[in-house]
Amino acid sequence: MFDTVNLKLFVSLGLGGVIAQSEWVFWEALGLIVGKLGIIAMSVHTIPNQIVMNVSTIPIAFGIALAVRMGISLPSSVRRTQYIAIIVTSISVILFGFVAILLYVFRSFFITIFVNNDDSGTDKAVYDLAEEIWPLVSFYNLNIALFGLLAGISSGLGKQWDLGVINxxxxxxxxxxxxxxxxxxxxxxxxxxxxxxxxxxxxGINGTLILVFVCSDWYKIQDKILYQDDDDNENTDNKNGSIIVVQQQSNNVATSKPAMETTSLL
Known part of the structure; x- marks a missing residue:
C-alpha cells in the first residue's frame, strides 16, 4: 500500500530544505549588487568569493556528518545527542577560528594568488581594496563555518523549515x-x-538558530521519531503477517496438490 503519510513528511522536509538553500541564491544576488560598484570592486569580491566557497565546504561537510550522527543517536538518547552536538560544534568552531586567523595572517599570499601586488595600476587598486576588506572576509569564514554546523544540527532535528524561514x-x-x-x-x-x-x-542567522535549538524540546522530537518508528514497525508487522498467511496458504496448496495429483492418477 502506498504510504502517503511518510511521503508528505518527506516532501515537507524537502521543501523546507529548498527554501533554506535560498542562502546560495543570496550569494548570486550579492554579486549583482557588487557589480554596480565597478570593475575593481567586482574583481576584489571575486577573490574572497572563491576562497570562501572552497574553505566553507569543510564545515558544511562536518555539519552533514553531524546531522547523520544525530539522526542515529537521537532516538536512543537525547542527552547523548545534545553532548555530541555541543562538543562537535565547539571543537569545530575552535578549529575553523584558527583557520580564519591563518587566512588573515597570510592574507597577502591568498590575495596574490589572484592579483599581483604591483606599485601602480589596476592590480594595485585591486590588491589594496582586497586587503582592506580582508578582516571582514576572515571573520566571515568563521561565520559561515558556524552556519554550516548549525545547518547540520537543524537537519538532525528535522527543522529544515526553521532554517529556511530564518535564512x-x-x-x-x-x-x-x-x-x-x-x-x-x-x-x-x-x-x-x-x-x-x-x-x-x-x-543573526547563527544566533537565531542557537536560540531555536536551546528552546526546542528535544524529548518531544525524540517521541515523534519513536512514534513514527512504531507506526512503521506496526505496518511492517501487518505486512509480514499477511506474507506469512499467504505463505502458509501456498504451503497448504503445495502439500495438498501432490495428494490430489496422486488421487487423480490412481
Whole structure:
C-alpha cells in the first residue's frame, strides 16, 4: 500500500530544505549588487568569493556528518545527542577560528594568488581594496563555518523549515535591502559595507538558530521519531503477517496438490 503519510513528511522536509538553500541564491544576488560598484570592486569580491566557497565546504561537510550522527543517536538518547552536538560544534568552531586567523595572517599570499601586488595600476587598486576588506572576509569564514554546523544540527532535528524561514528573514528581508542601501543608494557606499552587513546577517542567522535549538524540546522530537518508528514497525508487522498467511496458504496448496495429483492418477 502506498504510504502517503511518510511521503508528505518527506516532501515537507524537502521543501523546507529548498527554501533554506535560498542562502546560495543570496550569494548570486550579492554579486549583482557588487557589480554596480565597478570593475575593481567586482574583481576584489571575486577573490574572497572563491576562497570562501572552497574553505566553507569543510564545515558544511562536518555539519552533514553531524546531522547523520544525530539522526542515529537521537532516538536512543537525547542527552547523548545534545553532548555530541555541543562538543562537535565547539571543537569545530575552535578549529575553523584558527583557520580564519591563518587566512588573515597570510592574507597577502591568498590575495596574490589572484592579483599581483604591483606599485601602480589596476592590480594595485585591486590588491589594496582586497586587503582592506580582508578582516571582514576572515571573520566571515568563521561565520559561515558556524552556519554550516548549525545547518547540520537543524537537519538532525528535522527543522529544515526553521532554517529556511530564518535564512529568508536574515538574508532577504534584512540583509539584502540594507546591503543594497549602504553600497548603492547611500553616498560613498563601498564593498566594505557589503561584507560588513553580510557578516551581521549571518550573525543573526547563527544566533537565531542557537536560540531555536536551546528552546526546542528535544524529548518531544525524540517521541515523534519513536512514534513514527512504531507506526512503521506496526505496518511492517501487518505486512509480514499477511506474507506469512499467504505463505502458509501456498504451503497448504503445495502439500495438498501432490495428494490430489496422486488421487487423480490412481
Amino acid at each position: 529568508v528573514f536574515w538574508l532577504w528581508c534584512f540583509g539584502m535591502p540594507i546591503i543594497y542601501y549602504t553600497t548603492i543608494v547611500k553616498d560613498n557606499g563601498s564593498l566594505n559595507d557589503a561584507w560588513f552587513w553580510m557578516n551581521i546577517s549571518y550573525i
